[in-house]
Amino acid sequence: MSDPSGIHRRRRSPRRALLAVLGTLGLMAAVAAPSANASAPPPPSGWTQVFLDDFNGAANTGVNTSNWQYDIGTSYPGGPANWGTGEVETMTNSTDNVSLDGNGNLRITPLRDSAGRWTSGRIETVRTDFQPPAGGKLRIEGRIQMPNVTGTAAEGYWPAFWTLGAPYRGNYQNWPSVGELDIMENVQGMNRVWATMHCGTNPGGPCNETTGLGNYTACPGSTCQSGFHTYTMEWDRSVSPETIRFYVDGTQFHSVNAGQMDAATWSNATNHGFFIILNVAMGGAFPDALGGGLDGDTQPGRPMVVDYVQVLSSGSGTTPPPTGNRDAYSAIQAESYDGQGGVSTESTADSGGGQNIGAVANGDWALYRGVDFGSAAATQFVARVASGAAGGVSGLVEVRLDSRTNAPVGSFAVGNTGGWQSWRTIPANISGVTGTHDVYLTFTSGQPADFVNVNWFNFGR
Numbered sequence: 001m002s003d004p005s006g007i008h009r010r011r012r013s014p015r016r017a018l019l020a021v022l023g024t025l026g027l028m029a030a031v032a033a034p035s036a037n038a039s040a041p042p043p044p045s046g047w048t049q050v051f052l053d054d055f056n057g058a059a060n061t062g063v064n065t066s067n068w069q070y071d072i073g074t075s076y077p078g079g080p081a082n083w084g085t086g087e088v089e090t091m092t093n094s095t096d097n098v099s100l101d102g103n104g105n106l107r108i109t110p111l112r113d114s115a116g117r118w119t120s121g122r123i124e125t126v127r128t129d130f131q132p133p134a135g136g137k138l139r140i141e142g143r144i145q146m147p148n149v150t151g152t153a154a155e156g157y158w159p160a161f162w163t164l165g166a167p168y169r170g171n172y173q174n175w176p177s178v179g180e181l182d183i184m185e186n187v188q189g190m191n192r193v194w195a196t197m198h199c200g201t202n203p204g205g206p207c208n209e210t211t212g213l214g215n216y217t218a219c220p221g222s223t224c225q226s227g228f229h230t231y232t233m234e235w236d237r238s239v240s241p242e243t244i245r246f247y248v249d250g251t252q253f254h255s256v257n258a259g260q261m262d263a264a265t266w267s268n269a270t271n272h273g274f275f276i277i278l279n280v281a282m283g284g285a286f287p288d289a290l291g292g293g294l295d296g297d298t299q300p301g302r303p304m305v306v307d308y309v310q311v312l313s314s315g316s317g318t319t320p321p322p323t324g325n326r327d328a329y330s331a332i333q334a335e336s337y338d339g340q341g342g343v344s345t346e347s348t349a350d351s352g353g354g355q356n357i358g359a360v361a362n363g364d365w366a367l368y369r370g371v372d373f374g375s376a377a378a379t380q381f382v383a384r385v386a387s388g389a390a391g392g393v394s395g396l397v398e399v400r401l402d403s404r405t406n407a408p409v410g411s412f413a414v415g416n417t418g419g420w421q422s423w424r425t426i427p428a429n430i431s432g433v434t435g436t437h438d439v440y441l442t443f444t445s446g447q448p449a450d451f452v453n454v455n456w457f458n459f460g461r
Helices: 015-019 263-270 285-289
Strands: 047-053 068-070 098-100 106-108 118-120 122-125 137-145 157-165 180-185 193-198 213-217 229-236 243-248 251-257 274-282 304-314 339-341 344-347 355-360 365-372 378-387 395-401 410-414 419-433 436-445 452-460
Touching (some): 118 274, 137 157, 157 285, 180 243, 193 243, 193 251, 213 251, 378 410
Antiparallel strands (some): 047 304, 068 122, 098 106, 137 229, 180 193, 339 365, 344 355, 378 419
16 A cells, blocks of 8 residues: 555555565574663774763653654654554653653653553654765664563554654655665564665655565564664665665674665665654554554553664764854855754745745744854854744744753844745844854744744854
8 A cells, every 4th residue: 555645654565575584584693681771882993972862860751852852643744644654642742651760761651541542652863964974884773672562462562763864854755765774663572673774666666665675583582572682773885885784682684785776766765864763653554464453452551661872983084973064154054954843844935046944833943063153252143034924923033052941042033024935134133152052943932823934044243
């Protein structure tokens, strides 16, 4: 069955497509189940850690929102219903569904209420720039215990640790061409880890959508459900053809390379950054393909437990999280954000061309990493904005540094400018800023309606 809006209907084609890979795998060497809480290992020689969350914090608190954002409801704004997969839960930011356990772990817990309605959790990294440097490697890994439930009690469970291409954020209609790399998926409480690449067109295409190019294996030693295992993707640009490999506890069980598809498809799927997702879905196409979805026997309350997620980089051009890579005094294109919440991109309808961010309303935000203000303080902020908001609808465009929760260093108010593509350049004073900072544009309004589009911004002295 095709999914005209894209994401995840690919999970999964008929059972035979999933079972055909079984014969390609040998037995895995047994290893002892690791302990329940361990720090992320230090980077090996030649590797640099570019992201880490050890999920340390007080019990029953939420995730660090500098690292993660919550996906809420049953779809992205304007995206395919039920996250495009047919899953049935509603995602929340409640600590009932997503919380730290106080022992260095994250717990994502699906729950069912008395009316039979399911809730669960889905979080994704704020950063969307994870990719290997030219000629280098990227490694994304997580140490995870899948929900400890098996048999009929596990029917419909679908935990996952995976990534999506950055162009998907804010678009939600361009899957699978922008690429998806699934590091760990599991359904029905089976002792199996699946790894998959999605690309090209849906249905069919070089990645055989909606199934994708995938493989699976049993977890070594303890089962996937009864113990922690380390799930890893290594993306290698130091070899030809460029290759993406998948591992469990250090043993490779799947790979995909650029030679398996045409150059344009590979480029469209990989020539950009990715963001990371952790979630537990309930029901949907993948469980349906392997024995059926939710029923009265399904037991709620069995969490996926995540000890850590880290990202390492190696090779030519390796850098830690971006610093100083944006000039505060040159135009920063609004659509070049490194993370966002609630905004979308669209073509800018004037002679300058390009794009702008739009559909901006109260509570929305966009992140621009590594803005270099230099040693002489910036005292002005300037942005090119437009608004077709109704009468009485207006709001603030604010600048915050390094955290969305920090106080604004400056802001300006904007209302209707004559239309959503009627552009004005508006200046504002800011408190003096020096050095290099992550810049957040945040948007505050007394009304829920959209109130502004942003084309570009910069700073001045």
